[in-house]
Amino acid sequence: MSLTNLQIADLLARSADQAESYRQRAYRKASRSALAWVEEARDVLDGGRSLTELPGVGDKLARRIEGWMNQAPEVGDPPESRTGFSTRSVSSAIVEGHPEWREAINADLQMHTTYSDGTVSIEGMAEAARALGYSYVAITDHSQGLKVAGGMTPDEMRMQAREIAEVNDALSDSGFRVLHALEMNIAPSGEGDTDPGDLEGLDLVLGSFHSSLQTDKDQTYRYLAAVRNPNFHVLGHPRGRMYGTRAGLHANWKKVFAEAAKVGKAVEIDCNPNRQDLNAELAARAVEAGCYISIGTDSHYIHELDYMDMGIATVLAAGAPRERILNYMSADELLAWVADR
Ligand SMILES: [Zn+2]
Numbered sequence: 515m516s517l518t519n520l521q522i523a524d525l526l527a528r529s530a531d532q533a534e535s536y537r538q539r540a541y542r543k544a545s546r547s548a549l550a551w552v553e554e555a556r557d558v559l560d561g562g563r564s565l566t567e568l569p570g571v572g573d574k575l576a577r578r579i580e581g582w583m584n585q586a587p588e589v590g591d592p593p594e595s596r597t598g599f600s601t602r603s604v605s606s607a608i609v610e611g612h613p614e615w616r617e618a619i620n621a622d623l624q625m626h627t628t629y630s631d632g633t634v635s636i637e638g639m640a641e642a643a644r645a646l647g648y649s650y651v652a653i654t655d656h657s658q659g660l661k662v663a664g665g666m667t668p669d670e671m672r673m674q675a676r677e678i679a680e681v682n683d684a685l686s687d688s689g690f691r692v693l694h695a696l697e698m699n700i701a702p703s704g705e706g707d708t709d710p711g712d713l714e715g716l717d718l719v720l721g722s723f724h725s726s727l728q729t730d731k732d733q734t735y736r737y738l739a740a741v742r743n744p745n746f747h748v749l750g751h752p753r754g755r756m757y758g759t760r761a762g763l764h765a766n767w768k769k770v771f772a773e774a775a776k777v778g779k780a781v782e783i784d785c786n787p788n789r790q791d792l793n794a795e796l797a798a799r800a801v802e803a804g805c806y807i808s809i810g811t812d813s814h815y816i817h818e819l820d821y822m823d824m825g826i827a828t829v830l831a832a833g834a835p836r837e838r839i840l841n842y843m844s845a846d847e848l849l850a851w852v853a854d855r
Pocket of ligand 1: 697
C-alpha cells in the first residue's frame, strides 16, 4: 500500500482542518510543501531513508505520514480548492522523458526581487538563472497597487530600470540578458494600476488579478475587459487559485481564450506548485483556442527557479507547440513579439 505526494498533501490539509489552531499552521505548511517535494515519499521509504529528508517534515510528521502509508485511509474527493493539481515529483518525471524541452527553453518569465516581495537582488536572480542555462529572464516585480507585496511606484520602477541596465552591462560578455518587466495589478474592471506612460520603457508587462478572488460567481466580464486592455501582454496566473485556500475564479474560458487569441495576448502558466495556474486541462483549452503561452516560476527565492518543470510538464500535457510559447523565443524574438502587440 502506498500514497502519492498529492494524496499526502490532501491528507495533511485534512489534518489541518481538524487540528488545534497551533498545529493547523504546521499541517497547512506541510501540505503545501508536499506538492513541491522533488521525490515521491514512497520512493524515499522504499530506499530505506527517512521522510525527514523531505523539506518541512519533522519526526512527528514523518511518523504520521508513515502511518497513512501503511493504512491508506479512505477519504472522499478533495474540495475544489485542492482539485486539479499535479505535483513537482510527477512533473519532473514527465520532463525527464522529454529532456529536449528543458534544454531548448530560453527564459523564465516571472520572478520577483527585493524591489517588491522577492528575497534576492536583481543580480542574484540573474546569476542564478544564468547558472540554470537560461539566456534571459524577465524580472516582474509588483506594481504600486499591491501594497502587501511592496509594489513599486513609478519612481521605484525607474530606479529598477537603471539597476537592470547596470546588471546587463556587467553581463554583456556572457550573452545573458535581464528584461525589465512588471507584474501589474489589474482591478476587476480590467484596468491596470499604473499609467500607460510609466509602462513605456518596459520590455514586457504581465497583468494579474490579486483582489476579489474568493467569489464563485462567473467572472467572464473581468477577463474580457482585462484581455482587451492593450497595456499589458501576458495575463498572469489567470485564475488566482491557491492550493487549499482558494479555488480560483470561474469564467467561460472558451470565450476568454478566444478573445485572448484574437487580440494576441498570452496566458500564463505559473509554475508555483501551489498555483499551477493554468493547469494542464485549462492550458490545453487555451492552446486549442490559439493562445500564446508564457511560463513563469513566479520565484521569490532562488530555489523556486527550479519549479520550471511544473510549467514544462503542463505545456507537454497541453500539447502546446513551441512556436506559441514565449519562453522558447529568443530575447530579440520576444521583444519583437511585444512590439507587435
Ligand atoms: Zn501575482
